[in-house]
Amino acid sequence: MTTRIDQRFAALRRERRAALVTFITAGDPDSETSLAIAKALPAAGADVIELGMPFTDPMADGPAVQAAGVRALKAGQTMRKTLAMVRDFRKGDAATPIVLMGYYNPIYIYGVEKFLVDAKAAGVDGLIVVDLPPEEDEELCLPALKAGLNFIRLATPTTDDKRLPAVLANTSGFVYYVSITGITGAAAADPAKVKDAVARIKRHTELPVAVGFGVRNAEQARAIAEGADGVVVGSALVEAVRQSLDEPGKATAATVKAVTDLVAQLAAGVRAARK
Amino acid sequence: MNVPQEPNSFRTGPDERGHFGIYGGRFVAETLMPLILDLERAYNAAKNDPAFKAEMDGYLKNYVGRPSPLYFAERLTAHFGGAKIYLKREDLNHTGAHKVNNVLGQILLARRMGKPRVIAETGAGMHGVATATMCAKFGLECVVHMGAVDIARQQPNVLRMKALGAEVRPVMSGSRTLKDAMNEALRDWVTNVHNTFYCIGTVAGPHPYPAMVRDFQCVIGNETRVQLQEAEGRLPDSLVACIGGGSNAMGLFHPFLDDRSVEIYGVEAAGHGLDKLHAASIAGGRPGVLHGNRTYLLMDEDGQIQEAHSISAGLDYPGIGPEHAWLNDMGRVTFLSATDREALAAFQLLSRLEGIIPALEPAHALARVAELAPQRPKDHLMVVNLSGRGDKDLASVAEHLGGQL
Numbered sequence: 196m197t198t199r200i201d202q203r204f205a206a207l208r209r210e211r212r213a214a215l216v217t218f219i220t221a222g223d224p225d226s227e228t229s230l231a232i233a234k235a236l237p238a239a240g241a242d243v244i245e246l247g248m249p250f251t252d253p254m255a256d257g258p259a260v261q262a263a264g265v266r267a268l269k270a271g272q273t274m275r276k277t278l279a280m281v282r283d284f285r286k287g288d289a290a291t292p293i294v295l296m297g298y299y300n301p302i303y304i305y306g307v308e309k310f311l312v313d314a315k316a317a318g319v320d321g322l323i324v325v326d327l328p329p330e331e332d333e334e335l336c337l338p339a340l341k342a343g344l345n346f347i348r349l350a351t352p353t354t355d356d357k358r359l360p361a362v363l364a365n366t367s368g369f370v371y372y373v374s375i376t377g378i379t380g381a382a383a384a385d386p387a388k389v390k391d392a393v394a395r396i397k398r399h400t401e402l403p404v405a406v407g408f409g410v411r412n413a414e415q416a417r418a419i420a421e422g423a424d425g426v427v428v429g430s431a432l433v434e435a436v437r438q439s440l441d442e443p444g445k446a447t448a449a450t451v452k453a454v455t456d457l458v459a460q461l462a463a464g465v466r467a468a469r470k
Numbered sequence: 471m472n473v474p475q476e477p478n479s480f481r482t483g484p485d486e487r488g489h490f491g492i493y494g495g496r497f498v499a500e501t502l503m504p505l506i507l508d509l510e511r512a513y514n515a516a517k518n519d520p521a522f523k524a525e526m527d528g529y530l531k532n533y534v535g536r537p538s539p540l541y542f543a544e545r546l547t548a549h550f551g552g553a554k555i556y557l558k559r560e561d562l563n564h565t566g567a568h569k570v571n572n573v574l575g576q577i578l579l580a581r582r583m584g585k586p587r588v589i590a591e592t593g594a595g596m597h598g599v600a601t602a603t604m605c606a607k608f609g610l611e612c613v614v615h616m617g618a619v620d621i622a623r624q625q626p627n628v629l630r631m632k633a634l635g636a637e638v639r640p641v642m643s644g645s646r647t648l649k650d651a652m653n654e655a656l657r658d659w660v661t662n663v664h665n666t667f668y669c670i671g672t673v674a675g676p677h678p679y680p681a682m683v684r685d686f687q688c689v690i691g692n693e694t695r696v697q698l699q700e701a702e703g704r705l706p707d708s709l710v711a712c713i714g715g716g717s718n719a720m721g722l723f724h725p726f727l728d729d730r731s732v733e734i735y736g737v738e739a740a741g742h743g744l745d746k747l748h749a750a751s752i753a754g755g756r757p758g759v760l761h762g763n764r765t766y767l768l769m770d771e772d773g774q775i776q777e778a779h780s781i782s783a784g785l786d787y788p789g790i791g792p793e794h795a796w797l798n799d800m801g802r803v804t805f806l807s808a809t810d811r812e813a814l815a816a817f818q819l820l821s822r823l824e825g826i827i828p829a830l831e832p833a834h835a836l837a838r839v840a841e842l843a844p845q846r847p848k849d850h851l852m853v854v855n856l857s858g859r860g861d862k863d864l865a866s867v868a869e870h871l872g873g874q875l
Binding site: 253274301 | 773
């Protein structure tokens, strides 16, 4: 099975550069603006789009992503709308991989089987579900792989060599290395340590390794890109959304551009990395 | 829907992956997974170590003040005119509630694991106070995450925690109550994995917490069995306890689950009423996944968790321990509920009749006793878990009663 994610990382490997993986929350600040942002991301330099499925209780997320989820839910975002957003995106872009990221409960309540069918049909390529470790693979991971979706697992500094094989066993698409022990949007990791950690993971897998948590500007993106196959940026982008909103929290003419400007800088950083 | 087959014993769970039927499990971020596996290993080792049990028993006796009395509530019994009512006096424990039984166990475990920093979530503040107390006693750093709404309505406990040297961190996210305090504690844990022990206050969370907290709380039911044997020469006919997450209830119920003659009632918080804002996850929820386990949760049709409401901060949580969820499905425990108003009435009744001011949490159990007891014959033995004392609630009770205490 070759997915858009596999194809994209293979193509970037030929270009000898790392991927820029951009996270935005679906429906933030409203579904229309959120779709406009997503559509503008590839041209601004995003190679992979992670689309957050908002959840009331995002236990692994810091204040920025929490607030983005609150904005989306307040604007009426639902799982149905998130899947519809992917369908609309796919009408104009058949190549950019889309990964849905979030927590298990909204998927479980939507119905795992129905979710996988609808997600695949909408044009989703992979899933990252924060609260499903390998110990719970039967819940969603194995059915997702069977449905032809990538299941992208997080590896962390606490995932030691003994545990790593279990974490990687049913992982596909890429491995998401969480560079710090902490929540999203926390302090950035030391690039040298990240490089070592990526090398450690690569001893156990052929999969590309993307690194996230704490990357917020072009310089950090460049530094991380030198030692990894991908750089994930999330909190900084949803923070750019927030800063562009008007007083009552509505989107403005500047909202889409606020995100794409930052993505363009990050993309330049990733492309400037020496590989 | 498949009706689960009744097991030979209700006391063998969970399985090795932490499941009680479909409930429980380990739904946590990868960062925490190795810690949870470590904790499970450490707990299993401690459980089988006679030295751990001896240490625990010593502190339970000399520091906590156990066994707690099983008290025959004569005037309450006469008032209802039915079942003979016994109160298991967990309110008389050091720190004023059952919470300390579990905290003692977890803090001794934290010491064995060499963790210098302890975090906890708290709703009513009783778990926070118990954690702050044990951390003071053993010289550990203590940070308690508490919703801003709860901080306002449980001031006495906030002051107690501070006096004990703990840091109380106000939680400003979400509904600013217990659910959000747990989110924040999990975020703290994920950030400070290297030195931090997460002391969960109820029979919920990822495996092994539901089983471990239950085991530590079973001292309640084990004592009750012995004490009632001494007083009456037999088993109780019924057990009643309030349920938020459900640790005081599980501690009383679990040792009696296989005594099929014993009726068991858990009382959830019905808040303003089951058709309005409430915290009764069995009555008004359905199975979902939150805070590391699958269990009954209050949520909307899109799987978003709803805010619970109860006058009692300790019951103000949109979920319930996974083992309770399973016992509900198996039909072994009957789940009832009581409203804010009913709990307030029971609070006043017990205070006036027995000279015991109950916490608002067990007042919910007492509110259903008001119905259950009169329907039972006079030789029916009913044990109610008086899980905590009500000093902490006096200000908010006075406010709800319009200053008329």
